[in-house]
Amino acid sequence: MRIEKIEVFHLRLPMKFAFKSSQASLMHRETLVIKVTDELGNSGYGEVVAFNEPFYTRETLPQSKELLLKEVLPHLLQKEIQHPFEIHSWPDMIYPMTGAGVENALLDGFARRHHQSIMEIIFDEETQDTIYGGMVLGDLDLTTLLTEIEKYLREGYIRFKIKIKPDDGFAKLKAIRARYPDLMLLGDANRSFKADQIPELLKIDELGLICLEEPLGFGSLSAYQRLQEQMTTPLCLDESIQTLEELMGAVELRACQVVNLKVGRVGGLAYVKQMIEVCRKHKVHYWIGSMMETGISKILHVHLASLKDNYIPGDLSSSRRYFARDVIQPEIVVQKGRIHVPKGPGLGVEVDEEALLYYSIDHRVLD
Template sequence: MTIDRIRLRLVTARLAHPFENRWQRYHTWTKLQVEVDGGGEGAQSTGRSECSAMETPFYNYETIETAWYVIERYLGPMLLAEGVSDPRACLRVWREVNGHEEAKAAVETALWDLQARLRGRPLCEEVGGSVRPVPAGATVGIEPTVEELVESVARSARAGYRRVRLKIRPGWDRLPIREVVRAFPGLPVIADANAAYDETHLEHLTSLEELGMHALEQPFPRHLLQTTAELQKRMNTPICLDEQVHSLREVRQAAEAGACRMVNIKVGRVGGIGEAVRIHDFCASAGIPAFVGAKWDQGVARWTNIAVATLPNMTEASDVGPSETYYLDDGAEPRVAFRTPGFVLPGTGPGTAVEPTGTLTVERQTELTGAGR
């Protein structure tokens, strides 16, 4: 398999409902899309992916702008110069590029899709999963009032979602968690802090256990691993790690420290599908349940996440729900939809089997070839 060109495109989609996390409130979401053209033995195809980086540097230091620059200036030209198209080998080509996992994942994931399309296999099977139903979980942002939050969760519950993840932060945690758990008995609730707390909140977070959460996600920043371990010792409620995990090495460290009993595996955050699979395999061997997380992905990434979520140890509901929950138009055909209440199915055609609709607003685009841009 060879690659001929790499295309980058910034596209903006409008959200179905405004979304607020601990940093800001969103009405639209701009993503970086990557396409890789290539082939071999007379066959040609295009692999597609979506960079998980956000517009702002709050969740992670990477943004869509930094990812664009790193791919255009380094990752793309390095791949084209080396003639490497195997998704398992591209990290070797980029070994001198420090960090920038989300940029690397965007290109690596497109190579996985291209390889699966050329082989005529569904992406889920190409990465080690299978065509099987995947349970979907919903993510609900911070709302102006608890009443509006409960109504937002109610929409997810009526749609059939298998669990809900609530965004929390200091001053917005006990009451919203309590009211949602009380209003929806039997619906697993993960309280997601996005590392909003510090050591001074240890007692307060411990006290949240009585509310009956399914899990508490990423309470502290990455550098407070021992504090996270101390909190897990005090709680029967599983602590789920998210921002903590950028590699298999970090998952091992967290597990050895006793800092987690669940892992949110974001393909972009860990540097691509290859590393996501390795983390999944370790979690399976260690008895740690896992799920695929997302950051308000558009259609291309949503289908990719579904494929990865078919791996056998993805036993928790993943962030793979129907597109209409999140976007008025997510720019992909087909759109992700429930096959049965609360469950989606991966694409059964080659690769993700998704094609762009061309209906989203294109903010910028460029193309890289073997001879340069």
């Protein structure tokens, strides 16, 4: 296919509440949406999910936007693309979230051109028609946490991830476990524990978590190896794994038992597929995260979560939990705890361009 037109929408979406982790608090989500159109008029959409500040990974949204507009997208315009994965060999594809956004847009257009879903293009295996949603709760006070858990249990959610920090993370998780002894529960520390706080981490072992995500704010994969040797709770790596090489290093060291996979963080679906293959080969569990993204990116995670050997339900909840209006139709909806996996061509959903323009603070067109 030949790309004849490219659009970049810089969105700023107000969030319905402040989402807090140990590293940041967000009231708005800025993101970039890329739209590519080929010579036959097929369009595809992808999202660059980097944050404005480098609290999650080093890549930032301003860096991504500059690279896209100055180098990557001019190179793509009028380019003959045999398969979207070929862009990963380009020398200017230096940022993973930027590369993922471009790849995802091309994959959506490529799949629509061939009247196939994205999963049919990438995975030749049976998937589930519906998946369980998973709730992520930020760094809230305990009373609010317990209220929120009760609320979302009534909506059918069965798996809860709690953002924690060293000074009160164990106490919160212990209180939740006492109230809900059978709850599918995990903690996410976002690299907030220091070396002298390891004893506090070891106390978490008594709580029966399904995993503990990214606790360490120091050291390397060898530090995780040493911690995993001391803990029965499975350690889950997220932002520590951005490349296939880093995943292989973690596997070889036995630094974790679980990996959280996010399309943007690892650079695109080409790399997600390779990482899933590595996890399957080495018997490391994987499951699907999310980036507080619009439905353009999140629906890809819904698709991936439909693979039958996911370890646990992913970080996937209704679009309306975060935003008053999403940019896809139909929006992602959790009903009785489950999400329907769309089966149409490409992403399986349509992009609401009126919503894109409504949220846009900058709109560029290359043709």
